[in-house]
Amino acid sequence: MATERTMSTTWRGTLMDGAGTIHEAGSGAFGALDVSWASRAEEPNGKTSPEELIAAAHSACFSMALSHALAQAGTPADQLDTTATVTFVPGTGITKIALTVRGTVPGLDEEGFVEAAEGAKVGCPVSKALAGVPEITLDASLA
């Protein structure tokens, strides 16, 4: 079964001097978010950016995939804390995503956790969609 999610953005003016708004999420989960080139390429100053949203999407997808794999293996997680850091080089593109995960998983050793995390990194739908990123790293360990 296919699922669709829709988002809209409005931009006024040029890239360097203009500014944009990402409209309220179709789900209602978040309201309008401001974006600008300065906040994307320099300091965020409270504004999000495509790279921050990719970091959110990737870490959310990875967390779900890992949670699923751990439950399938008979060792469901109590808690997973995941961070994704996306690196953007203007003129080159998105060059790196660094995933870090700490897990509380009763009955599972370090080796088993790292193996499950590696599997989630390769298998999650967002990882597959972003397979063109030159470098995706993973730092996984039990909490």
Added chain:
Amino acid sequence: MPRIVREAALTWEGNVARGAGTITAASSGAYDALPYTLASRISTPEGKTSPEELLASAHGACFTMSLANELATAGTPPERLDIRCVVTMDEVEGKGHQIVHSQIDAHGTVPGCDEAGFAQAAEAADAGCPFSALIRASATVGVTASLA
């Protein structure tokens, strides 16, 4: 050019079917602890976001900036651009769930630019947008463009 780094921080508690997580914009603080679950991801959202909704936000915002740049470079800076992005995830035989398509629909108010010029700029924006390049690893990208 300097490398630009943006970070998100996530928590997840419990298994995938009945557990739940939160998503926080760690670099900007623009949003904090957005809830998400498997149910809200694959069926109706019920007020919760999902990786695909965030991808639609990221792709839409990235394409929009790229298009603003193309139009200004062509000597016709936009007054206003309205972009809609739809991301589709589907089960692909033998491959499980995949992000299969991202559809961009662009409308613009651009003084001095005709339909053909706008369509051309939208095509160039897709070619130049870092996110369009990435998502093509598993998805197709569709672009429609028309002046408001």
